[in-house]
Ligand SMILES: O=C(CO)[C@@H](O)[C@H](O)COP(=O)(O)O
């Protein structure tokens with residue numbers, strides 16, 4: 075079983091003080107930084123790009139940066155994120171004409187590769203590429219915004235993908251993203267997730283260490 079990872083989504087951080095927000099959330103026990111990239115094309119919102127990733131590295135952030143690309147097309151931005159210090163790069167299959175090629179591109183750029191399944195994307199999209207991945211990211215909201223409610227059908231999907239990963243025998247992470255809170259994370263962990271993105275639940279809380287601590291305790295109890 076892979077270690078538990080809590081990855082705060084900086085989409086809900088105060089962008090006017092981003093470096094300090096990231097320092098604070100890592101000091102509070104977060105394991106990764108989840109970095110949501112939106113292009114106002116694949117999703118109806120516009121956020122941050124490679125320059126902000128590079129700025130966080132220059133600021134001194136050494137934790138893994140988990141880049142979630144919600145952009146179309148995907149390939150031309152991958153080398154820029156690799157150069158900017160991304161650790162993992164995940165993308166949506168609907169946004170890539172050649173999914174296998176994009177996975178190879180991410181890995182040859184020196185990053186780990188993840189594939190993201192929207193709530194309505196069938197798990198069969200993982201057939202033929204699962205073993206080439208470092209991570210599968212299941213969306214439990216429709217991509218584009220923080221602060222939405224967890225879609226319950228994601229639990230059944232987590233169980234199905236957990237089985238696929240276990241059958242593969244590979245150390246592939248299973249990440250969940252959207253509507254994750256301290257009071258629903260135990261059920262999400264029991265369904266098979268090991269890597270948990272949480273934006274509003276962490277950044278809207280007054281005490282980051284308290285909420286991350288409660289999330290980790292709930293996951294430990296469930297796993
Ligand atoms: O990728 C996305 C949204 O598209 C997420 O990473 C959200 O930013 C998660 O925010 P919360 O649902 O936890 O508030």
Ligand SMILES: [Fe+2]
Nearest residue numbers: 083110142251
């Ligand atoms: Fe995300």
